[in-house]
Amino acid sequence: MSDTSSRLRIVWIYPDLLSTYGDQGNVLILRRRAELRGIPTETVHVHSSDAVPVEGDVYLLGGGEDRPQILAAERLRADGGLKRAAERGAAVFAVCAGYQIIGETYGDDAANPLPGVGILDVRSNRGQTRAVGEIVADVDPALGVGRITGFENHQGRTAIGPSARPLSTTVKGIGNDDATEGAYQGQILGTYLHGPALPRNPALADLLLRWRVGQIPPLQPSWGETLHEERLAAALR
Amino acid sequence: MSELPLRAQLAAALGKGAASLSRATGRGDGSVIGGRIALKVEPDLLSKLARGRRLTLVSATNGKTTTTRLIASALRQLGEIATNEHGANMPTGHITALSNRPNARNGVLETDEKYLPQVLRETAPAVVVLMNLSRDQMDRASEINLLAKKWRDALAMSDTHVIANADDPLVAWAGLGARNATWVSAGQRWKEDSWCCPECGGHLKRDPDPHWECPECGLRRPDTTWAVNNATDTVTDPNGQEFRLQLHLPGDANRANGVIALATAAAYGIHPEQALPRLREIESVAGRYTSIVTSGVEVRLLLSKNPAGWLESFAVLDPPRVPVILSVNAQIPDGKDTSWLWDVDYTVLRGRRVFVMGERRTDLALRLETDEVPFEVVDRVDQVIGRLKSEQPDITKIDVIANYTAFQQIRTAYGRVQ
Structure with missing residues (x-):
C-alpha cells in the first residue's frame, strides 16, 4: 500500500466507457477479499471526464465496445495519470478492451493500429474470427495462481513483446492467439477473461492483493471457490 | 390484400x-x-x-x-x-x-x-x-x-x-x-x-x-x-x-x-x-406477470433477461415480507455468459427472504454473498413453497424473477400458464 495511507486504494477507470459486462464484479471482489482480511479499502470511480489520480494501489480497467474503447484510450493518453501511476509501481488489472489499450498498440474496427497507453509490452489487432465462449488457462507458475476460468468475447488477437510475459497457457478457448492468454509485466496485468474475472478466480484477486500488501492469510473457502470449481468442470467436460 | x-x-x-x-x-x-x-x-x-x-x-x-x-x-x-x-x-x-x-x-x-x-x-x-x-x-x-x-x-x-x-x-x-x-x-x-x-x-x-x-x-x-x-x-x-x-x-x-x-x-x-x-384489461403477456396459485400460495412470475430488466423487476417486488426466488440459466436463448449478474445492485434485497435456483445458481450465490444479501439455494419452486409453508403456514405470496429459459421451465412445470 502507498506510504501516505493505510487504506488499499482501488481505482476503477472509466466505468462510463469501460464497463460493458459485469466489470464491476472485479471491483467488488477485490474490495471484499481485502476487507475480509481486515485491510481497509477505498474505491474511487474515475469517469472519463475526470483526471486519473496517481496515488492508487490497484487500477482496474474493464471491457468496452469499439467506439468507447477508442475514446478511453485517447482520454487516458491525454490525461497521463495511469501511466504515471504505473511508473510509480501501482498494480493494474485490465480486461479485454482495457487489456488492449494499456498495450503499445491496438486495432480499430478497420484493423488500423492505434496507439495505446503503453504500460504493457503487447500489441493487439483484430483477428479473423470472434472468440466467444468459456476459456480455461494455466497461469505462469511463478505467480502461484493455478488454473483460471472465464468467459471471453473479443475479436482482438494479442502479441507479447520482450518486456512482458504471457499470463497463462490456454487450455480451452482462444485468449491472445490460441496458445497463450493475457500478459503481465511487473504488477501490470492484462487478460481477455472478461467481466467478473476476479469473482470467478479468487486466486487471481489474491495475487493483486499480495502484490500490494505482501503475504495475506488464506480465507475460508466460500461461493467463489465453489463457482471456480464448477465452471472449470463445466468448461472441460 | x-x-x-x-x-x-x-x-x-x-x-x-x-x-x-x-x-x-x-x-x-x-x-x-x-x-x-x-x-x-x-x-x-x-x-x-x-x-x-x-x-x-x-x-x-x-x-x-x-x-x-x-x-x-x-x-x-x-x-x-x-x-x-x-x-x-x-x-x-x-x-x-x-x-x-x-x-x-x-x-x-x-x-x-x-x-x-x-x-x-x-x-x-x-x-x-x-x-x-x-x-x-x-x-x-x-x-x-x-x-x-x-x-x-x-x-x-x-x-x-x-x-x-x-x-x-x-x-x-x-x-x-x-x-x-x-x-x-x-x-x-x-x-x-x-x-x-x-x-x-x-x-x-x-x-x-x-x-x-x-x-x-x-x-x-x-x-x-x-x-x-x-x-x-x-x-x-x-x-x-x-x-x-x-x-x-x-x-x-x-x-x-x-x-x-x-x-x-x-x-x-x-x-x-x-x-x-x-x-x-391486460393482466399478463405471454406468461409475464402471471400469478400461479399453488398450495394456496400466489406465485408471481416476472421475466427479466438483462440488467435493466432485473432492475425494473426489483422495483416491482411486493413489500419486503414477500419472499423472492431468483432463477438464472445460461442456455443459448439466455446468453451463455452470466457476467451481467455483476452489473445489477442486489443490496435492495437485504431484509427480504431470498432463494436462488436455476442452472447458474452458484453465480447468483456468489453475487448475493458479495452484496451481503442472505439467501438459500434450492432446486424447485415447490421446494420453496414447502419450506415456507412449514415455517409460516399463513404465507400467501412469492415473487419469482427468472431469465428466459428459467422462466419457461417454471411455466412448463405449472402447465404453461398464460
Missing part, C-alpha cells in the same frame, strides 16, 4: 399450411416455420404482404412484447389487427402474422432490434416505436452503439413517423435521424449504457433527470410532447391533458410501455380516453 400476386398467395398459403402442421404436431406455435417456407417461395413476400396496410413496428431491448400487445389492444377498436403476439419478432414471424390476417388494414409488429432496418425497408411502416437500448446477451447480440447507428441510418432513408423515448440518449439519437418524430418522456431507470454521448463520445450531463445533454457537442434530449409521471401514475398528452393510467401490469417499466402505446394509438386517431380501458 386480395390483389396479392399469385406467387405471393401460394407462398402465404404454403406457409400457413406448415404452421398448422407445426402446431398440430406440438412442435411450436408455427410462427417461424411457416414464414420460413413462405419466404423460400417468394423472397419479396414481406413487402407484398405489407403493402396497403398501416403498420407499426415496435423495437427495444426490453418491453417489446408487452408494448406490442398494448398497442394491438388499443388499435383493435379500428377493426382487425395483424400482430405477432407470440413474440416471433423476425421477418419469418412477421410474414406469418400478416398472412394470418390478410384483410387487416392495420398491424403491429414486434421487431427484433437487429432486424429493424431490414423490416423497415421492406414494410414501409406508418409508425416505428423505439423505447430503450441496453446491454443484452452480448455473446450473440450486436453492440448497442452500432445498433443505434444502424437504426439512425435506416430512419434517415425512410418517411416513417417515429415515436420514441427521448429519455434514453441512444434511442433519441437514433430517432433524431427521422424526419418526423413524436418524443415521449417514458423514463429510463438503467443508465449504465448511456453515460457517453452517442454523437461525439463526451460524458453526458444527466441532471436533473430525465434531462440529458452533451457538454462537448451540444446534443441534447429532444423536447417531449407526451410524458409519464410514475409518482402520480399519470400520462400527459400533447394538449397538456392528464390521464390516470391504472394499468393492471405492474411497475414503472409498464407505465413507460403504456405512455408509448397511448402516443402510438393517438397517431392512429385514437384518443387516450378510448385507448386506456383496453390497456387496463
Whole structure:
C-alpha cells in the first residue's frame, strides 16, 4: 500500500466507457477479499471526464465496445495519470478492451493500429474470427495462481513483446492467439477473461492483493471457490 | 390484400399450411416455420404482404412484447389487427402474422432490434416505436452503439413517423435521424449504457433527470410532447391533458410501455380516453406477470433477461415480507455468459427472504454473498413453497424473477400458464 495511507486504494477507470459486462464484479471482489482480511479499502470511480489520480494501489480497467474503447484510450493518453501511476509501481488489472489499450498498440474496427497507453509490452489487432465462449488457462507458475476460468468475447488477437510475459497457457478457448492468454509485466496485468474475472478466480484477486500488501492469510473457502470449481468442470467436460 | 400476386398467395398459403402442421404436431406455435417456407417461395413476400396496410413496428431491448400487445389492444377498436403476439419478432414471424390476417388494414409488429432496418425497408411502416437500448446477451447480440447507428441510418432513408423515448440518449439519437418524430418522456431507470454521448463520445450531463445533454457537442434530449409521471401514475398528452393510467401490469417499466402505446394509438386517431380501458384489461403477456396459485400460495412470475430488466423487476417486488426466488440459466436463448449478474445492485434485497435456483445458481450465490444479501439455494419452486409453508403456514405470496429459459421451465412445470 502507498506510504501516505493505510487504506488499499482501488481505482476503477472509466466505468462510463469501460464497463460493458459485469466489470464491476472485479471491483467488488477485490474490495471484499481485502476487507475480509481486515485491510481497509477505498474505491474511487474515475469517469472519463475526470483526471486519473496517481496515488492508487490497484487500477482496474474493464471491457468496452469499439467506439468507447477508442475514446478511453485517447482520454487516458491525454490525461497521463495511469501511466504515471504505473511508473510509480501501482498494480493494474485490465480486461479485454482495457487489456488492449494499456498495450503499445491496438486495432480499430478497420484493423488500423492505434496507439495505446503503453504500460504493457503487447500489441493487439483484430483477428479473423470472434472468440466467444468459456476459456480455461494455466497461469505462469511463478505467480502461484493455478488454473483460471472465464468467459471471453473479443475479436482482438494479442502479441507479447520482450518486456512482458504471457499470463497463462490456454487450455480451452482462444485468449491472445490460441496458445497463450493475457500478459503481465511487473504488477501490470492484462487478460481477455472478461467481466467478473476476479469473482470467478479468487486466486487471481489474491495475487493483486499480495502484490500490494505482501503475504495475506488464506480465507475460508466460500461461493467463489465453489463457482471456480464448477465452471472449470463445466468448461472441460 | 386480395390483389396479392399469385406467387405471393401460394407462398402465404404454403406457409400457413406448415404452421398448422407445426402446431398440430406440438412442435411450436408455427410462427417461424411457416414464414420460413413462405419466404423460400417468394423472397419479396414481406413487402407484398405489407403493402396497403398501416403498420407499426415496435423495437427495444426490453418491453417489446408487452408494448406490442398494448398497442394491438388499443388499435383493435379500428377493426382487425395483424400482430405477432407470440413474440416471433423476425421477418419469418412477421410474414406469418400478416398472412394470418390478410384483410387487416392495420398491424403491429414486434421487431427484433437487429432486424429493424431490414423490416423497415421492406414494410414501409406508418409508425416505428423505439423505447430503450441496453446491454443484452452480448455473446450473440450486436453492440448497442452500432445498433443505434444502424437504426439512425435506416430512419434517415425512410418517411416513417417515429415515436420514441427521448429519455434514453441512444434511442433519441437514433430517432433524431427521422424526419418526423413524436418524443415521449417514458423514463429510463438503467443508465449504465448511456453515460457517453452517442454523437461525439463526451460524458453526458444527466441532471436533473430525465434531462440529458452533451457538454462537448451540444446534443441534447429532444423536447417531449407526451410524458409519464410514475409518482402520480399519470400520462400527459400533447394538449397538456392528464390521464390516470391504472394499468393492471405492474411497475414503472409498464407505465413507460403504456405512455408509448397511448402516443402510438393517438397517431392512429385514437384518443387516450378510448385507448386506456383496453390497456387496463391486460393482466399478463405471454406468461409475464402471471400469478400461479399453488398450495394456496400466489406465485408471481416476472421475466427479466438483462440488467435493466432485473432492475425494473426489483422495483416491482411486493413489500419486503414477500419472499423472492431468483432463477438464472445460461442456455443459448439466455446468453451463455452470466457476467451481467455483476452489473445489477442486489443490496435492495437485504431484509427480504431470498432463494436462488436455476442452472447458474452458484453465480447468483456468489453475487448475493458479495452484496451481503442472505439467501438459500434450492432446486424447485415447490421446494420453496414447502419450506415456507412449514415455517409460516399463513404465507400467501412469492415473487419469482427468472431469465428466459428459467422462466419457461417454471411455466412448463405449472402447465404453461398464460
